[in-house]
Amino acid sequence: MAGASGGALAAEVTAAGAFGFLAAGYLDPESLQKELALARGIFDLAASDRLPVGVGYLAWKLEKSMDAEAEQMLAVALDNHVQAIWLAFGVRIDKWIRYIRTYDENHRRTDPTLIFVQVSSVEDAVVAVKNWKVDVLIAQGNESGGHGYRAAPPILTLVPSILHALPDGAPPLLAAGGMSDGRHVASLLTLGADGVVLGTRFLATTESLYTEAQKRALVAAKSGSTVRTMAFDRARGTLEWPAGIDGRALYNSTVKDMEEGVDIHVVKEKFKKGVQDGDPDRMLVWAGSGVDLISRVSSAKDVVQELHDVAVERSKVSRKFYTGN
Incomplete structure (x- = not known):
């Protein structure tokens, strides 16, 4: 939280x-x-x-x-x-x-x-x-x-x-x-x-x-929308977490780019802009597996x-x- x-x-x-x-x-x-x-x-x-x-x-x-x-x-x-x-x-x-x-x-x-x-x-x-x-x-x-x-x-x-x-x-x-x-x-x-x-x-x-954009993304999420990943920690530079830990969030293009090996600097720039623009396809929205019930x-x-x-x-x-x- x-x-x-x-x-x-x-x-x-x-x-x-x-x-x-x-x-x-x-x-x-x-x-x-x-x-x-x-x-x-x-x-x-x-x-x-x-x-x-x-x-x-x-x-x-x-x-x-x-x-x-x-x-x-x-x-x-x-x-x-x-x-x-x-x-x-x-x-x-x-x-x-x-x-x-x-x-x-x-x-x-x-x-x-x-x-x-x-x-x-x-x-x-x-x-x-x-x-x-x-x-x-x-x-x-x-x-x-x-x-x-x-x-x-x-x-x-x-x-x-x-x-x-x-x-x-x-x-x-x-x-x-x-x-x-x-x-x-x-x-x-x-x-x-x-x-x-x-x-x-x-x-x-x-x-x-x-933000209101993050809240809208939660309401719009469907069953299966979440994924466990460290993509967002890599994108925002918060990698100090102990070994064995990752985070569950809404899957979007930030995660997809990380999975496909897109250059980290490119991912970070797109992520930063997505946060500024409230773009659900780029920003971070932590969410549990029951998010579709919201x-x-x-x-x-x-x-x-x-x-x-x-x-x-x-x-x-x-x-x-x-x-x-």
């Missing part, structure tokens, strides 16, 4: 009854502070009040920075007393977990920051639970939009496998990957997940930082309500089927 989920989207999702995260992504401390201030203003909270949103960090970005710079980025969220921090895609995630917990201890927080950690394998899930004692675990399947591990199993395989491996008393497990409507939500809850994470559906909201741009509040209503209705049908009533 980097470049899409800012303070307004996170706050409106929480206000609607879900829990919103804003993406630190490639932001600097000043920009992150601005987004958090926007969220706080929407809730009309004092500076000392707990801010009921989370902030998501790319752990590899923290690890590429000097320790002081990384800690400054984390401190922006912690100083704002956010309710949760989400960590993903790093090799030293335990280091940042220790920093967050030490910060809370030093500030004598009676309501410590919840730590969410994203995983894509059973092995990483077990480490996160047993060694790092995370508060919430997120299982990201291969269907997920944006970046993820290309070798990750589908979410319908990953969730049961993780649940089978976790000890009794394990933290809540959230499912992420390819979900766009309430039927997806109901199915993963039935499968045993404690909750679900949706990203792509919230890209097509009025509060999303995506038929319109709506407010975050309306999306949350629709997801809830459909999930509740489908859950009732499931219970009726299993009980025979």
Whole structure:
């Protein structure tokens, strides 16, 4: 959700009854502070009040920075007393977990920051639970939009496998990957997940930082429109991701040119112009595999309500089927 989920989207999702995260992504401390201030203003909270949103960090970005710079980025969220921090895609995630917990201890927080950690394998899930004692675990399947591990199993395989491996008393497990409507939500809850994470559906909201051209492209996408690729990272020069990671986005001529070996400088120039012109055949639109179920741009509040209503209705049908009533 980097470049899409800012303070307004996170706050409106929480206000609607879900829990919103804003993406630190490639932001600097000043920009992150601005987004958090926007969220706080929407809730009309004092500076000392707990801010009921989370902030998501790319752990590899923290690890590429000097320790002081990384800690400054984390401190922006912690100083704002956010309710949760989400960590993903790093090799030293335990280091940042220790920093967050030490910060809370030093500030004598009676309501410590919840730590969410994203995983894509059973092995990483077990480490996160047993060694790092995370508060919430997120299982990201291969269907997920944006970046993820290309070798990750589908979410319908990953969730049961993780649940089978976790000890009794394990933290809540959230499912992420390819979900766009309430039927997806109901199915993963039935499968045993404690909750679900949706990203792509919230890209097509009025509060999303995506451009209008990107939102139109999401609404126009069909089944099979997405592809896992590093083409866009090559085109925009963001190749620092750890090994094994690529991104799921809408397929277009940028990807096609990369696949056909077009000179990288030509691809970059066409990509840059496509972004400037809002050309869907060139620009980047991250999207999960369920993007074809998005038929319109709506407010975050309306999306949350629709997801809830459909999930509740489908859950009732499931219970009726299993009980025979």
